Amino acid sequence: xSATLMESGAVVERTDVACPSFTAxxxxxxxxxxxxxSTWWTLLATFVLGAGLTILMCWGNADWLASPEADxxxxxxxxxxxxxxxxxxxxxxxxxxxxxxxxGMIRTSFAAVPARGKVLAAKSLLVxxxxxxxxxxxxxxxxxGGNFFLDRExxxxxxxxxxxxxxYGSGLYLAGIGLFTVAVGFxxxxxxxxxxxxxxLMLILGNMVNLVPGAVGEWLxxxxxxxxxxxxxxxxxxxxxxxxxxxxxxxxxxxxxVLLAAAYVVVRRRDA
Amino acid sequence: xxxxxxxxxxFSSGKGQSKTAVDGIDFVxxxxxxxxxxxxNGAGKSTxxxxxLGLDAPTSGTVSVNGHRYAASPAPLREIGALLExxxxxxxxSARDHLRxxxxxxxxxxxxxxxxxxxxxxxxxxxxRAGRFSLGMGQRLGIAAAMxxxxxxxxxxxxxxxxxPEGIRWVRTFARQLADEGRTVFISSHLMSEMxxxxxxxxxxxxxxxxxxxxxxxxxxxxxxSYVRVKAPALSDxxxxxxxxxxxxxxxxxxxxxxxxxxxxxxxxLFRHGLMVHELTLVRSSLEDAFMTLTADSVEYHATTxxxxxx
Numbered sequence: 001x002s003a004t005l006m007e008s009g010a011v012v013e014r015t016d017v018a019c020p021s022f023t024a025x026x027x028x029x030x031x032x033x034x035x036x037x038s039t040w041w042t043l044l045a046t047f048v049l050g051a052g053l054t055i056l057m058c059w060g061n062a063d064w065l066a067s068p069e070a071d072x073x074x075x076x077x078x079x080x081x082x083x084x085x086x087x088x089x090x091x092x093x094x095x096x097x098x099x100x101x102x103x104g105m106i107r108t109s110f111a112a113v114p115a116r117g118k119v120l121a122a123k124s125l126l127v128x129x130x131x132x133x134x135x136x137x138x139x140x141x142x143x144x145g146g147n148f149f150l151d152r153e154x155x156x157x158x159x160x161x162x163x164x165x166x167x168y169g170s171g172l173y174l175a176g177i178g179l180f181t182v183a184v185g186f187x188x189x190x191x192x193x194x195x196x197x198x199x200x201l202m203l204i205l206g207n208m209v210n211l212v213p214g215a216v217g218e219w220l221x222x223x224x225x226x227x228x229x230x231x232x233x234x235x236x237x238x239x240x241x242x243x244x245x246x247x248x249x250x251x252x253x254x255x256x257x258v259l260l261a262a263a264y265v266v267v268r269r270r271d272a
Numbered sequence: 273x274x275x276x277x278x279x280x281x282x283f284s285s286g287k288g289q290s291k292t293a294v295d296g297i298d299f300v301x302x303x304x305x306x307x308x309x310x311x312x313n314g315a316g317k318s319t320x321x322x323x324x325l326g327l328d329a330p331t332s333g334t335v336s337v338n339g340h341r342y343a344a345s346p347a348p349l350r351e352i353g354a355l356l357e358x359x360x361x362x363x364x365x366s367a368r369d370h371l372r373x374x375x376x377x378x379x380x381x382x383x384x385x386x387x388x389x390x391x392x393x394x395x396x397x398x399x400x401r402a403g404r405f406s407l408g409m410g411q412r413l414g415i416a417a418a419m420x421x422x423x424x425x426x427x428x429x430x431x432x433x434x435x436x437p438e439g440i441r442w443v444r445t446f447a448r449q450l451a452d453e454g455r456t457v458f459i460s461s462h463l464m465s466e467m468x469x470x471x472x473x474x475x476x477x478x479x480x481x482x483x484x485x486x487x488x489x490x491x492x493x494x495x496x497x498s499y500v501r502v503k504a505p506a507l508s509d510x511x512x513x514x515x516x517x518x519x520x521x522x523x524x525x526x527x528x529x530x531x532x533x534x535x536x537x538x539x540x541x542l543f544r545h546g547l548m549v550h551e552l553t554l555v556r557s558s559l560e561d562a563f564m565t566l567t568a569d570s571v572e573y574h575a576t577t578x579x580x581x582x583x
Contacts, residue, residue, distance in 0.1 A: 111327060
């Protein structure tokens with residue numbers, strides 16, 4: 001032990017050891033995640049809503065989309081369900097963090113792992129991985145089902161280019177939403193509050209800033225997290241004024257990074 | 273061993289005011305004995321315990337566990353086992369899964385989970401969701417969690433709260449056993465009667481300050497003042513006589529209380545003066561009374577500012 005002893009009362013800092021390893025913390029967070037039913041219910045909802053609604057919308061709109069009076073692209077419909085499925089990412093992102101605060105378990109967590117940044121990082125990584133995978137798989141299933149109906153009308157799309165990008169883009173977007181909510185959850189520590197704030201920001205405020213007149217409103221719309229991030233999850237956005245897929249996602253990632261940094265600072269400083 | 277040095281915690285209570293929950297306290301919790309941490313509700317017990325575990329950051333001063341800052345430990349659960357509040361578990365997770373994630377976080381082998389479940393007698397319900405547990409089962413799960421890392425220091429915050437008599441006896445025996453194994457055992461309570469049966473050493477806190485830090489025996493000797501109760505037909509005469517001998521005499525209803533002389537001597541004195549005695553009893557005031565006396569100021573204080581202290 002390389003620590004030096006000081007006068008009584010003084011605390012000896014340990015320099016030879018690190019707190020529980022990140023792998024251990026990640027393992028612990030994984031056990032936490034998969035041992036509650038709400039995780040599985042939420043992910044099932046992601047899949048059913050994401051893939052199911054896409055297929056339903058493609059089935060219902062295929063003949064219209066193929067007709068001359070169609071003023072939307074079939075590319076806007078092939079990941080339609082993800083617009084609804086994103087709500088489940090908000091829910092799970094919040095639950096992963098806020099149930100711990102709600103039950104007081106967060107103290108057990110921080111007593112077991114005093115390096116709180118690792119807890120935040122492990123939760124973040126798991127949410128990103130889970131939604132990256134579930135989001136992509138969901139989008140793919142939705143594509144396979146939806147494209148079947150589009151194909152019948154002769155407007156099917158091959159799985160390449162922007163369509164392919166929108167598949168893993170859906171995974172990336174859901175992962176981003178989940179991560180965004182994890183950060184908000186650590187800041188607010190309250191389940192209902194976290195879910196309301198994120199949904200209001202994504203779904204309501206994201207559309208309302210459109211009402212701000214002129215270029216200001218236009219840019220606000222482009223930069224709102226839900227709008228900036230969602231372009232990547234669809235081959236052709238309904239709103240033609242949004243940022244390009246990757247530029248928008250870049251903005252979204254920056255916004256998440258700012259929130260995560262704020263959460264990190266607050267979680268380390270605040271008494272648990 | 274737990275060592276606090278000038279440990280202070282202030283909370284801001286809004287309007288630019290602050291409330292000192294823990295006020296520059298020094299103490300050492302030694303291994304091999306049960307140390308009771310006693311104080312009225314809101315005296316600073318839980319805040320102190322949270323600071324020991326690095327959950328609350330001290331405003332100033334330090335607290336160390338086994339000579340180190342707790343947060344710097346490579347495997348904190350092997351350093352301190354803590355029960356902070358019962359039912360601080362996800363209601364939808366089973367007891368076993370709760371212990372499994374804790375074990376995983378500190379690299380403790382999963383086999384240990386079964387061992388601690390057996391230790392607290394929860395094996396049969398380990399697969400049940402913790403939300404269905406009674407308060408007593410929740411406390412047992414909390415203690416199982418505390419013992420997961422087989423730690424040399426065990427901190428239990430109000431462990432007997434809500435337990436039935438059988439559960440209370442179990443915690444008492446368990447704490448004794450841990451101390452006998454040479455561990456540091458630090459138990460908080462607001463019930464003196466419980467501490468009297470459990471603790472070897474006492475740390476009394478009130479209004480964020482240490483009011484007493486001594487062995488249980490010392491505490492009883494110095495704080496639990498005893499008196500001799502005398503009942504006699506000629507009560508006034510007896511009182512006057514004893515008072516004349518420089519003893520502290522007080523009259524309460526139909527009895528007088530004498531401090532400063534033992535019961536046989538009081539009896540002999542009265543006999544020699546021809547006074548008839550109906551009752552002569554040595555009354556030891558209970559520890560609860562001693563505790564009340566000691567912390568009377570802080571309790572009174574808290575009664576008026578309970579809102580400020582509530583967290």
